[in-house]
Amino acid sequence: xxxxxxxxxxxxxxxxxxxxxxxxxxxxxxxxxxxxxxxxxxxxxxxxxxxxxxxxxxxxxxxxxxxxxxxxxxxxxxxxxxxxxxxxxxxxxxxxxxxxxxxxxxxxxxxxxxxxxxxxxxxxxxxxxxxxxxxxxxxxxxxxxxxxxxxxxxxxxxxxxxxxxxxxxxxxxxxxxxxxxxxxxxxxxxxxxxxxxxxxxxxxxxxxxxxxxxxxxxxxxxxxxxxxxxxxxxxxxxxxxxxxxxxxxxxxxxxxxxxxxxxxxxxxxxxxxxxxxxxxxxxxxxxxxxxxxxxxxxxxxxxxxxxxxxxxxxxxxxxxxxxxxxxxxxxxxxx
Numbered sequence: 001x002x003x004x005x006x007x008x009x010x011x012x013x014x015x016x017x018x019x020x021x022x023x024x025x026x027x028x029x030x031x032x033x034x035x036x037x038x039x040x041x042x043x044x045x046x047x048x049x050x051x052x053x054x055x056x057x058x059x060x061x062x063x064x065x066x067x068x069x070x071x072x073x074x075x076x077x078x079x080x081x082x083x084x085x086x087x088x089x090x091x092x093x094x095x096x097x098x099x100x101x102x103x104x105x106x107x108x109x110x111x112x113x114x115x116x117x118x119x120x121x122x123x124x125x126x127x128x129x130x131x132x133x134x135x136x137x138x139x140x141x142x143x144x145x146x147x148x149x150x151x152x153x154x155x156x157x158x159x160x161x162x163x164x165x166x167x168x169x170x171x172x173x174x175x176x177x178x179x180x181x182x183x184x185x186x187x188x189x190x191x192x193x194x195x196x197x198x199x200x201x202x203x204x205x206x207x208x209x210x211x212x213x214x215x216x217x218x219x220x221x222x223x224x225x226x227x228x229x230x231x232x233x234x235x236x237x238x239x240x241x242x243x244x245x246x247x248x249x250x251x252x253x254x255x256x257x258x259x260x261x262x263x264x265x266x267x268x269x270x271x272x273x274x275x276x277x278x279x280x281x282x283x284x285x286x287x288x289x290x291x292x293x294x295x296x297x298x299x300x301x302x303x304x305x306x307x308x309x310x311x312x313x314x315x316x317x318x319x320x321x322x323x324x325x326x327x328x329x330x331x332x333x334x335x
Contacts, residue, residue, distance in 0.1 A: 082269035143188035150177040189250035226319035245282035
């Protein structure tokens with residue numbers, strides 16, 4: 001066999017071997033189960049980042065040179081759950097509750113009207129609130145109203161205000177409203193603590209409160225039910241609305257106002273939900289308190305404006321307190 005013939009024969013064998021190898025590879029791959037193919041692909045393909053992203057979404061802190069709190073957490077999946085709660089059920093049901101409770105109070109006023117005095121006024125005045133109590137009350141009430149307006153705008157504004165005033169003006173108002181909300185919040189917290197300190201002793205349980213509960217304070221019948229310095233409805237507002245909800249709103253607000261004390265994103269999201277829920281419930285109770293203190297009861301607003309009420313008003317609305325004051329006692333509940 002010549003050299004040229006041998007080279008030609010070797011080339012044919014090499015070509016045949018390559019063709020056989022090329023035909024065998026797809027057959028071998030076809031025989032491999034899909035699950036095994038996927039596992040091999042994840043290990044061999046450098047562009048397959050699915051395992052990495054699954055690890056990233058576990059809310060775990062990874063290595064980073066950034067010293068900031070939770071800087072190593074690239075994706076915080078809890079934020080998506082918070083967003084759905086905040087923009088979903090909280091906004092929907094909270095908004096409807098605010099509208100329905102306000103409408104119910106207005107309907108009640110149209111049907112029943114205000115509570116009035118049965119007997120004519122005497123012209124003789126009796127002090128109900130000294131100046132320091134009125135100052136604390138109006139600071140708390142004023143800051144609460146500012147926080148309520150700005151808070152409602154922050155929570156519901158994009159659904160109510162944007163269709164009316166547009167995105168640009170709404171954006172400017174929210175920047176202003178958010179800063180006002182953040183700076184007024186601490187003042188509200190301090191005044192709330194002062195209010196609790198000066199009025200806690202006047203809101204303790206008295207046996208006469210049971211009568212007020214049985215007769216629903218005379219709201220349905222127009223009857224004036226005797227009570228101490230504060231009736232059971234006012235005590236309910238004080239302990240639930242001012243003390244429990246007020247302090248809850250204040251504490252959760254501080255968590256949101258000062259994020260530089262180590263709280264993470266999950267803590268901030270929880271505080272935001274607690275803050276919003278407590279604020280909405282407090283606002284609903286405040287509707288009743290504001291109604292009774294303004295148009296719901298004749299003479300109630302004057303007592304907080306001037307500090308004095310007519311003796312007829314005092315006797316018909318807070319008879320036990322009136323008798324104590326006229327007897328020379330302090331007017332505070334006796335232990």
